[in-house]
Amino acid sequence: MTWRKRTDLAVEARQLWCERTGRAGALAGVKERKEQREGYEVTEVEVVDQRGAQALGKPVGRYVTVELGGLHRREGDAFGRGARVLAQMLSGLLPPGKGTVLVVGLGNRAITPDVIGPAAVESVLVTRHLVEQEPRYFGSFRPVAALSPGVLGTTGMESGALVKAVAEDLKPQCIVAVDALAARSIHRLCTTVQLTDTGIVPGSGVGNARAALDAQTLGVPVIAVGVPTVVDGATLAADLLEQAGQETDPRLLRQLDGGGMVVTTRDIDQQAADLAKVIGYGITLALQPQLSMEDLQMLLN
Amino acid sequence: MTWRKRTDLAVEARQLWCERTGRAGALAGVKERKEQREGYEVTEVEVVDQRGAQALGKPVGRYVTVELGGLHRREGDAFGRGARVLAQMLSGLLPPGKGTVLVVGLGNRAITPDVIGPAAVESVLVTRHLVEQEPRYFGSFRPVAALSPGVLGTTGMESGALVKAVAEDLKPQCIVAVDALAARSIHRLCTTVQLTDTGIVPGSGVGNARAALDAQTLGVPVIAVGVPTVVDGATLAADLLEQAGQETDPRLLRQLDGGGMVVTTRDIDQQAADLAKVIGYGITLALQPQLSMEDLQMLLN
Amino acid sequence: MTWRKRTDLAVEARQLWCERTGRAGALAGVKERKEQREGYEVTEVEVVDQRGAQALGKPVGRYVTVELGGLHRREGDAFGRGARVLAQMLSGLLPPGKGTVLVVGLGNRAITPDVIGPAAVESVLVTRHLVEQEPRYFGSFRPVAALSPGVLGTTGMESGALVKAVAEDLKPQCIVAVDALAARSIHRLCTTVQLTDTGIVPGSGVGNARAALDAQTLGVPVIAVGVPTVVDGATLAADLLEQAGQETDPRLLRQLDGGGMVVTTRDIDQQAADLAKVIGYGITLALQPQLSMEDLQMLLN
C-alpha cells in the first residue's frame, strides 16, 4: 500500500493533490473560495462530486477553514472576533430550524492534544434542561445538550456507539462534534479551525481509526468542528526530506509511523485551552444568536 | 410537611428510627447483622418487607455498610484490606454470572464532595474492548464498561436517562453505580461505604433529587456503592440542638435547608481521592476475581 | 481558657463585640464607615488604638470589607465592577510609589477552600521580568512578581519564612498577600473580600496557626486580601444554639472544634475560582492603573 502524507484538513489535502500531481489551478469536482471575515482569513473548499472526493480523499461536502492565528497574539478583541467568525461560518452549515442540538466533545480528556473536544464542550451554554424547567426565562433559547463520550480505552465503548445511543434517546435535530485533528503543517497547530457538514470520518488523523460520526451512522446531520493539535511525525519527516530535495524512503516513514510520535508546540496546554474556549463561545453564539459576547461572558466561565 | 433529619445510610436511618420512636431493639421488617472482615467493621441492614421499608424510608433490599476509618490512618495494608473487603461484600450483592458490567460514576466532576463517582470509575479496570479485540489475552476477563454521565446542569440531560440510553445499547448483565451520599454524622464522612442491591433512589441526600437508577427504571439489577461526603447543614443543626437538650425549631431548620450549606472536612479533596481509589480497586477485584492487588497496581494508576 | 467564636473579619469581630457586651453604638478606639462603590457595599473598620485592638482582637490598622454578593448572580458587568471596586480600595491601602510589588498566594492548592490565594495569583499580571527584559514595551509597567509558597505540610518550610527569604532577595516596595479566611456567617462565604494594611496575623481562622506576615516580620508593608471560604463548625453551632435561645455548652464546642469540621457551600469549587479571578484582576488594575478591563482580558486568562 502506498504511504500517504496525512492531514485531516481539506485545504491541505487540496495542496497535497497539487504537489502529487504537479498541477496547479482548478481541480475537477472541487470549488474553492477565500474571504476575510472579522479580520481572519476564511477558506471554503467544497467537494462537489466523486471526482473531487477521490482526488482529496474527503467525502462530498463543504469544508470551511478559519485561520485564527491572531488569537495567540491577543490582538484587539481577537477573542470576540474569533468567536463571531466561527459562529457565522457554523450558522452557514447548520440545517435550518430551532430544534435540539447535541454538542459532542470527542477525545481523551487526559491527553493534552486531545483535550480540545471535551474542553470546548465546557464552554458551550447548555440549555436543554433550562428550556424545559424554566420556560418563562429560557423559552426563547434553543435547547442544547452536551456530551463528552470519552474514548474506547477508558469507557470500553466506541464513542460513536455511545453518541448514537444518546442521540436515539434525545432525538436532536443535529449534532455538532468537536474533535482534535492532525495537520500537515506545523504552522496550523492550534491556529486553524475546520468546520464541515460531512461529520467525522474514519481514519482521522490523530491516530486511532474510529467509527464515523455522520448523518449516515447517527441519523441526523453532523457538523464537525476540528482543530489540528498535532502533526504526524512521518508526514513532517517526508516534508523535511522533500524540502531538502530528497526522495522519501518508505521504510523510514513506516518506522516513524509506528512510533506514536507526534509533533506539537511546547505551549500546547495553553493554546488548546484558548482555542477550546473560542470554539465553545462560537458554537453558543451560532445556536443562540440572541446573545451577545457580554451575555456569554456572564453565562459561561 | 414534617421536616426529617436526612441520611442516605440505612444504618443511620435505623438509628434515627430508634430515636424518633424511643424504642430500642428489634424492628419489624428489618434484620441487622454485624461482623469483622479484614479488620474492618461490616454491618448489614436488610429491609425485608414493607413494614421495614416504611420505618426506615428505604426500599426493600440489602444495605451493607463498611467502616473504612483506618484507611486515613494508613495502617498496615489498610488500602489492600479495604479493597478486598469491598470486593467481598460487592460480590455478595452481584447477580450470578459473567456477563458485561457497566460501572457508572454519578456526580459532578467539578464539585469536590461530588467527585467520588467519576473518580472511582477512573480506578476501575475497563476491559470490554480488550475482551473483544484481544480475546487471546483477555478472554478470561469479565467485560467491564464505564461511564460518568455528568450532571443535568452540564449536559442538559438527566444522568438516569443517559445511563438508560447507554444500557439499552450495551445490554449489560448488571450496573454498578458509585455516588456521593449525605450522612447524618460527621464521623462517617469519607469513612463509610454503603453497598446496596436497591440501586440509587430518588431524594438522595446530596441535594438535587434525581430520577431513580434501579432495576425498574434500567431493566437490569443496579448495585449502588455510596460514600457520604457531606452532612446536611440542617440535620447537623438539629442534632446539635438536641444534644443541648433543645427542641428543634422547624423554621430555623427550613431556613438552613434552603442555603445549600453543607458540612464537610477540610481535607475532603484528599479523602475523596483516597476513597475513590479504594472503591475502584474493590469493584475491579469483585469483577475480576482472578487478579491480585499486585496485578491491579500494575494495570491501574 | 475561654472559647470564642472565631472570625477573621473585622466587621464580624465588631458585631461580636456588640453581642458579647450587649452594647450597641460607638466603640472606643474603632471607627466605622459605609459607602456604595460600583454598586457594591463597602465597609471600612479602622482600629485606631489599643483599646479598639483589644476589643476586636485585631491589630491597629484599616480593614476594608467589600460585599461582592452580586458576583454570583452574574448581574450586568458584575465582574468588571467587582474588579474595579477591589482595585480602588486596594489603591487606598498601598503605600505611595511605583516600586516592585510581590503578590503572594497563601494556602494549599490541593484543598478547595484554601485554593483562593494560589488561584488569585494566577490571575495577576506578572511583569517584573518584562520590565527588565523589554523596557521598550513594558517600561511604563510597575514591576510585579508573584509567589505561591505552598504550606508547611508539602514544603517542610513555613510559608512566612519562604516569603521572607524571597523578599530579602527581591526587596519589593510592598507585599500583597491573598489568603482564605474563616467567617462567622455562612452568608459571607465567597461573597466578602477583606483588605487590610495590617498583614496576615497569627491564629488565622482557617485552622493552622501560622507565623505572621506583616511589616514587622517581613520588613516591608504587607496588604492582605482575604476571602472567607469556610465557617468554623463550632462557631456555627454556637450561633445556632443561641438563635434557639440556648446557652452554649463549652464542652460540646470544644469537641466540635477538634474535629476539623468546616461548613462551606456545595459549589465552593466554582465560587472560589470566580472570586480568585476577580481578585487577581482587581490587584492588577490597582498596580497597573494604565490598563483597562479589556487590556486585562487580553493579557490574562
Next chain:
Amino acid sequence: MTWRKRTDLAVEARQLWCERTGRAGALAGVKERKEQREGYEVTEVEVVDQRGAQALGKPVGRYVTVELGGLHRREGDAFGRGARVLAQMLSGLLPPGKGTVLVVGLGNRAITPDVIGPAAVESVLVTRHLVEQEPRYFGSFRPVAALSPGVLGTTGMESGALVKAVAEDLKPQCIVAVDALAARSIHRLCTTVQLTDTGIVPGSGVGNARAALDAQTLGVPVIAVGVPTVVDGATLAADLLEQAGQETDPRLLRQLDGGGMVVTTRDIDQQAADLAKVIGYGITLALQPQLSMEDLQMLLN
C-alpha cells in the same frame, strides 16, 4: 555560529562526538561504564577533565543514565525496581551526611512536558517540619524540604534566584533538582533518567536558557535528576535527513529551531505522571534508607 544537535544527555553527547569525529572507541578525558541493576541498564559517563568537558560540551562530573523502558510495560514490580535503582544511583552521588536536603522541582506546572519536576516533588516525602515538631516519631528521619519555584513567566523571578534565596535561609546540606530535559532520540522520551552531580547547566535543552543551579551558584552540592520529555524539532530533522543520506541545510534547521516545535509522544501526560512518581519514590528511598516501598505506599500518594 555552528548549529549543533541538541541533547541534555551525556550518553547522547558521547555518541554525537563519535558521529561528528568519525571516531569510535575511547575518548580522552571521558570514562564510561555499563551495568545491569534491578533489571535495568545503567550507564555511567564520567567527564574526568577539561578535554572530556570540551568534547562533550558537559562540565566535569559524573552522569548516570538509567533506562526505565520497562516501566511503561508495567512488568513485574517494574515500579518498585525502578524506584530502587534510582535510589541506589542517587545515593552514590549524594555527599555523605544526614543533613537537610532541599528537593527542587523545576519547570512549568502548566506545560505537560515540563511538569516532571513539580510532579516528582509531589511524590517526595517532606519531613523537615515533622523532624522538628515530632522528634519522638520522626527523629530518625532525614530532614527534607521541597520547593517548586515555577518559571520566570509566571513568577517574574528566575527560578535559580528563588532557589538561591530559599537555600540561603534553609542552609541545606545539598540540593536535589528534578527537571525535564531534551533528548536527541525519540526512544529516550520518558524512558531515560539522568542523574548527575554537576547540577543544572545553562542552555538546557527544553528551550529557555536559565541560570545555572550548581554548587558554584548555590553554595551547596546540587544533584540533578533529569528526564527527556521532548526532542528538539531541528535535531530530529537533522537526524532524519542524515539517515536519508542527505547533508543538513543549516538554514532549514535554524528555521525549525525558531518555531518552538517539539516532538513528543501522544501519551506524554500519562508517561510524565508515571515517571514523576517513580522519581519521587526513588529520591525518598535514597534519603530515607530505613523505609521500604510498602512504607512509602502508605506515606505517599
